[in-house]
Amino acid sequence: MIHPDNFPLLKFVVDRVEVGIFAVDQAMRVTLWNRFMAVHSGRAADEVLGQNLFDCFPELPRKWLEKKIQSVFVLKNYSFTSWEHRPYLFRFHHNRPITGGIDTMQQNCTFLPVRGDGENVNHVCVTIFDYTDTALYQGRLKSAIADLEAERSEQRILIKKLEEAHNQLLQSEKLASIGQLAAGVAHEINNPVGFVNSNLGSLEKYVRDWARLLDLYEQAEECLAPHPEVLAGIRDTKREIDIDFVKDDIRQLIRESKDGLDRVKNIVQDLKDFSRVGETDWQWADVHKCLDGTLNVVWNEIKYKADVVKEYGKIPEIECIPSQLNQVFMNLLVNAAHAIAERGQIVLRTGHERDWVSVSVSDTGVGIAPENINRIYDPFFTTKPVGTGTGLGLSISHSIISKHGGRIDMESVVGSGTTFRVWLPVCQAVQAQGSPG
């Protein structure tokens, strides 16, 4: 080995350089110990040189370090440690007694094979670099990155929420435009219905007058006895057209037509009430009226699937946005009908408990699979065939009810049916006072 003692400049540099340098021979005896090592370990070179490294420093991880040094002797090859995995080899104080922040000098070590005669390795020299500053800086960087990551994941959640809100907005805008369309159509229908209705009123009066006149003529038939051929003609025609039936039926036809027109008027009115989607005014409304109106609008979807049983309780008017509640009731009713495979029953129940009103929709449908229960309010979650459901109905309903300060409960038994119960506060100020049910 080219020992630094033989080269004064080299000796000075090795001794004074701000890097820990020591060497051991095959027997683990210390053969070099520079000033950095002496200063930081508190053991002067003459205390250590010639001694077994592990006798001098029993706290060193002997088994591992011996293996490491042995591998350098055998392979005649460098070996390394890094502060990231092994913070230190020797427990040295770090060089920041005042500003601190870390308890031990962080070290990167290199084990280099020293070939004395050019062939065999007879010493292993270890250099110890102080990486404390790097470690501190890395630590700060890591915590900054962790903060950024946390912020980013929060942002991702916000973006997802925003997306959901955007989708709901799109859906409600779509519903609003359908609503406007429906209101327009309702208005257009109202006009002809109006004049048909008034014409029908006149027609009824004219027919009544006509019938009165006909009765008079009938009474005058006796006066036609001298003209049997005229009388016979009249009687033949009366028989032919079954005048007695016609007289009865004409009144019934008009009455039924008027009923039909009334129903058209009601449906148009319900459609107009229902379609006030854009309307966001809070008002006092009768939940039963909302339910009945909605039921009329979706009747066509339900009537072939289920008998509807109403078990309405006595409930007060509540402070709400009726058009939005209509939308919730429509979703629940349509879902109930869709859940029924062949034919079943839908029960609408309402009730009143302290400051809360409840509306439940129960069906005798297929029920909700347990694995889907946590997802039913997720936007775009649907079990209906592609193109049938948007997966937004319950999501929108949920947000409408939340906005009303209420909540939706659900009970479902696979194979026997599902009940959705909507709880709504009677007045919006009551929201903070406890929860329903």
Place this chain on the structure above:
Amino acid sequence: MSAVILTDEQREALQEITNVGMGQAGASIATILNEFVHLSVPKIFILRADEISPSIVSLVGDAEVSAVRQAFHGAFRGEAIVIYRNQSHTDIADLMGYDPDVDTVEEYELILDVTNILVGACLGGVAEQIRADIGFSAPSIMAEHIPAGRLISPDEVGSAWALFVEVNFALEGRSFACHLIALMPEEEILAVGKALDWFMETL
């Protein structure tokens, strides 16, 4: 195309030298670990950049792996990658002087240590055969728990062609196994060729 970069003679010589080199490496590793090590016969290819990743998959499989890279420099220059199947590397903790129940950080140090020994033994063994002097950088973690096919992406490879040498290791009676892949860029292949010519002349 690859025949142009190394002649058949050079290729045969390289195979021979790596075979002998691996024999020496196996002996050195056995001395350190006190266990018998199985080393495969080295497989040598000259590959286009886009062939490297598929070759790794065909040799290693596409399971999740961790990998350590270590550069070598001197007479010839390149990078060695040691690829570890995720479940097997704690199995040799005790042989390397670690506690058998290593934690995650120690596990990283362990595979860095193992890499240093395998790369040093194998490439050192080969270098010694042709009397070349090579040194090594400190090993560093290249990837953790990713499919083997994603270790190297073709657009990250800086050279159109690469010399690709694969050796795999297994320890008798233990589940530990890993693959060492040495990669050298195109211009280094010529240097290797020259070193091989010199070696054959001196035989």
